[in-house]
Amino acid sequence: VNDALAAAGLDKCTHSIATINNLDTIEIITNGKSVYSQSRSELHSLWSSTSYEIAKLRDNPECAQQEFDAVSQLTSGIKTDLSFDLNQSIVTPYIKTNVKPKIAILREQGVNGQVEMGAAFTKAEFDAIDVHMSDILSGRVSLDEFKGLVACGGFSYGDVLGAGRGWASSILYNARAKDEFEAFFNREDSFTLGVCNGCQMISNLTEIIPGSQNWPSFSRNVSEQFEARFSSVKIGESNSIFLDGMAGSTMPIAIAHGEGKASFNGNSANNIAMQYVDHSGNITQNYPHNPNGSELATAGVANDSGRVTIMMPHPERVFRAVQHSHHPKDWDERSPWMRMFENSRAWVD
Known part of the structure; x- marks a missing residue:
């Protein structure tokens, strides 16, 4: 200087x-x-x-x-502690083949996270296709064409019916859409990710998603405010295909939601995929490290097969190092969250 x-x-x-x-x-x-x-x-x-x-x-x-x-x-502030090699790209073998499985980047009116999500999956060697709910409802697009489906974040229907509920209802109460999604979720060669509003929406589809009956519901943050923060999460032992080989890692991630409080409502808390932690890496109920008051500090869960994962934080907003307000000097272009998207590509093969 x-x-x-x-x-x-x-x-x-x-x-x-x-x-x-x-x-x-x-x-x-x-x-x-x-x-x-x-x-x-x-x-x-x-x-x-x-x-x-x-x-x-x-x-x-x-x-x-x-x-x-x-x-x-x-405290030492936000830190990263990885159980895997950040610099190892597990999709390198697929670059030469130029085989790019199709993934539906699903959005509804009010959704705003589709561009970053598409970029992350494109970087992971997918053919990311912009799919609007109107495409499904009209029959212009069938989910049979896709290996993957990701429901993006935002504010579908302005959250006026409760976050994600209007979007979920447009599926459950439309025969064509319900059949499309139910068939997709039952395909053993398919995978699904729901982030933020997409997480809330998919959590309301448990009647058509095998192995999701013990998922939590998501309600208003305990702070009674919209929370937009840079939080820390710890990846747990789970069967999520997205988080394979990442268990034990603590990583910073963006969160932005008003209804992110996970409650299991007396159900068994199975397949918790990630939890909020404080700056010492301890799972916590304390605000603001647990930004919404989620039970068991739950930030994300998977279904029994591991093919469906839903989470309130936004990995697509931090898959590049430059997207972080601060990161270790040894990071290059990639952030640790890139591994999550690459894991889904490796799973396809």
Whole structure:
């Protein structure tokens, strides 16, 4: 930075006034004498106190308190801990063959995540096809043509019937669409992913998805607010084809939803695929690390066969390193989430 300023003739107009240290302390020194010293956590709490008082009145006061308490905690921040080799691309063998299985990038009115999703699956050597629900309802497109189906995120029907419910109802109460989706879910050579609004929608289709009867329902965030954050999740042991070989990894991911609280409603919590964790990598119920109050910190689940996975976080928004606000220096173009999309391509073969 100093070299750039000097090259622009601004070196005499700038001064270095601070350095970083390994302590949780802000200290001001003048003429070699300390004139002010205070812990970062106390100053941070003071800075955040006004926002906290407003949040107590506007939001769930318990969540406001938990977030305010987290300000004073000294942590290492968001981190990545991988159980697999980030730099290994498992789709390299398929590049030479130029065989690209077709995947339906499914959207409905109000859905907005189809472009990033299509890009991620294209990068993973799929032929990503834009499919609107009107194509299915009219019979212009059949799911028989596709190996994969992904329901994207957004706000279908403005969430006015509850997030994803209107979209799901357009399938369940249309004979042609219901038959199409039920046949697809029952095909052993097919796979399905639902993200955010797509997760909410598919969670309402359990009557036609084998092995999904114990899935949670998704309701309003416990904070009573729309949550748009960069959270951390830990990949669990599950049979999800998307997360094969990734168990034990802790990775940052984007979340953006108003109704993401997973509740199992007394059902057995089977096949939890990923859970929200704090900065120490511990599964947590505390806000904001668990951004919606999900039971068992559930962020995603799979069905019994592993061919259907649904999750509230957005892997398509972070499959490239440049999409992360911060990442380790040894990352190149790929982020760890690229492995998830590549796993589905490897499964097809």
